[in-house]
Each structure stands twice: as structure tokens, then as C-alpha cells.
Amino acid sequence: MVEALRKIDWYRLRGHNGYADELPRLLKQARTSVEPHEELVGVLTGEESEVSEATAAAWPFLLELVAHDNTPSREWLLENLCGAIAVAGGSGADGVHPSWPPAFEASKPALLALLDHSSAGVRRGVLFVLGKGRGDSALVLPALTRRWDEETDPATRLCLVLVVTEFAGRGDEAAVSWLRELDVPDGEPLARLLVSAATRPDADVILRGLTGDLELFLATGSFEMGYDEVLEHVLWLVGPKDFEGMDLVLALVDVLPWRTEALDYLRRLFERDTTDVGLVVPFVPVWAADPDVRLRAFAVWLVGVARAREYTDLVAAAVHDHAVTSLGQRVSALAESVLLELR
Incomplete structure (x- = not known):
């Protein structure tokens, strides 16, 4: 790892909180200590839909850490760091640096090799990364x-x-x-x-x-x-x-x-x-007459959301429905509110 880290000009790569010149030190320390873990998270992860160029460059070194039996808390690294990066990288958002997709594809042989690891936690973590990383x-x-x-x-x-x-x-x-x-x-x-x-x-x-x-x-x-x-x-x-x-x-x-x-x-x-609310509005008459108060209340609410004035009479009839839902909502009160919205 040490020699490979030297071949990358980290001073020119940006992480999520500035330039990535501290990454070689953090990655080397992570081989023997959990102390740099949180700092690595800060440098290598940002929003859920962002992957920086520094993160893409550091990715193979993270997998090397995870693969090594002596890396402390490697399952934590796999779940909280590698997993978060894979989720962001797989989002397909504009915040994903162009260097990430090829870096992730190139890492798949290393990821797949870890499927034979003796730790079930490592195997499950790798599977999560593979699923979320797309590609x-x-x-x-x-x-x-x-x-x-x-x-x-x-x-x-x-x-x-x-x-x-x-x-x-x-x-x-x-x-x-x-x-x-x-x-x-x-x-x-x-x-x-x-x-x-x-x-x-x-x-x-x-x-x-x-x-x-x-x-x-x-x-x-x-x-x-x-x-x-x-x-x-x-x-x-x-x-x-x-x-x-x-x-x-x-x-x-x-x-x-x-x-x-x-x-x-x-x-x-x-x-x-509400663009496609019309797909379920035809069920309003059936639900409004159902013995289950949950369906009657939902039917009334749906009329209001869809502005389905053709069902105003059904809502008006529900004003006399004093049943209470599990959330403590009276159908009658909901119907009165919807009638006001429809007028």
C-alpha cells in the first residue's frame, strides 16, 4: 500500500472537505488503528449522491484495508465507509465524479474475491457494496x-x-x-x-x-x-x-x-x-361504503387530494359518519374539512 500511495498526487485531488493531501497518512494509520476512521469518513464521503475524485482514487486502498485480517474494525469500515461510498456512487447523480464508475468496475474482482472470506459479516458487507454500487x-x-x-x-x-x-x-x-x-x-x-x-x-x-x-x-x-x-x-x-x-x-x-x-x-x-391519483379515484365509491373505517376515511381524504368533485355527495354523507380511525381522526371532521376545500 505505501508504495502505491506515493504514486498518486493527492495534493491535486479534492475530497469532500478540501484537498486530499492527508489521505495517505489516514489510510496508512487505518492499517493498525481505528483512530483515523471518522476522519476518513469526513474526507471520503459527502452528500448521499456525491463521490469525489479523491474518493475514487482511495477506493482500492479501502478495499485493501478491508481484505486484510489485521485491519482493526474492518467490518465497520466496510459498512460505514465503503457502503456509504457505494450508495452515493450508485445514485447516478451529477455529484459523482467521472472517475468513480471505472474505479468501481475495476474493483469488482477484489470485491468478489472477498465473497470467500471466513467472516459472514465481511461477505454481507461486500454484497451490500456490490448491490448499491450499480455498474x-x-x-x-x-x-x-x-x-x-x-x-x-x-x-x-x-x-x-x-x-x-x-x-x-x-x-x-x-x-x-x-x-x-x-x-x-x-x-x-x-x-x-x-x-x-x-x-x-x-x-x-x-x-x-x-x-x-x-x-x-x-x-x-x-x-x-x-x-x-x-x-x-x-x-x-x-x-x-x-x-x-x-x-x-x-x-x-x-x-x-x-x-x-x-x-x-x-x-x-x-x-x-397527485399526477396519477386518477388511477385510484375510481375506488372511492367502494371504499366510502366499506365497513372498515380506515377505508372510509381514506376515501374521503382521497376526494380532497384529487379534487374529485364528482364525489362531493359521498363526502357530504360522510359528515354523519362519527367513526374514529386508529389515529384518533373522526371521519365526520375529515369530511367537513374536505367539503370546505371542494367549495
């Missing part, structure tokens, strides 16, 4: 296939599937094929869930959400993560603008254990952007 999956997928056949740690096996869903969620058809061909034992329900969430059985395109097997999704929801965490991940796959996934959310509205989460998702979605 070409050509080298990654064969290595993950081999690792899948050899891996015995359940959490790491799940991470293997998560990495491929990251690639698949960006439209990588090779990743979609990998998931479809993956043989997942019945005893790994979360892995089966994510495979189903990331693939469509009826098309050759990726859908960020589950349309393939809702039954599997619901059956898996009570597994160790808890259905709220499972739903959070799948709705992340759906994404705020991938409205093909709206079928999933609307299906979950009909399933009692998932109803609150699905309605919360719709509320957050349309609070941000």
Missing part, C-alpha cells in the same frame, strides 16, 4: 451463482438474493433471468419472497414490485423480519413512480393485515405527487 453485472452474477451453491449462512444467502434484486430493479435482464432460474429451498421464505417480488412470470421486463405471487408474499409476511419490514422493501422495489406496481398496493388494501401499510403508502405517494 455491470456480467462479472457479478456468475460469482453469486457459485457463492449461492457454497454459502451456508442464512442471512448471507438472503443478501445474495438482495444484490440481484438491486440489479433487476434497474432493468438488468440478466439479473431477472438469474432470479427466475434460482433454486430456492422452501425453508428460505424471505429469499423466495424477494425472487417473486423482483420478477414477472408473464413478461421479459422487470417490475419493481410483486405481481407474480401475492399468496407467497402474504405467507412470508409473518417471517422473522415482520411484515412491515417486508412491505417496506417490496414497496421500495415498486418505487414512487412505477405505477405498474399499483396493482400490488391495491391488492394489499384488500388484505386486512396489510391494509394500514398499503393505505399509508398511497397517502405518502399522493401527498408528494
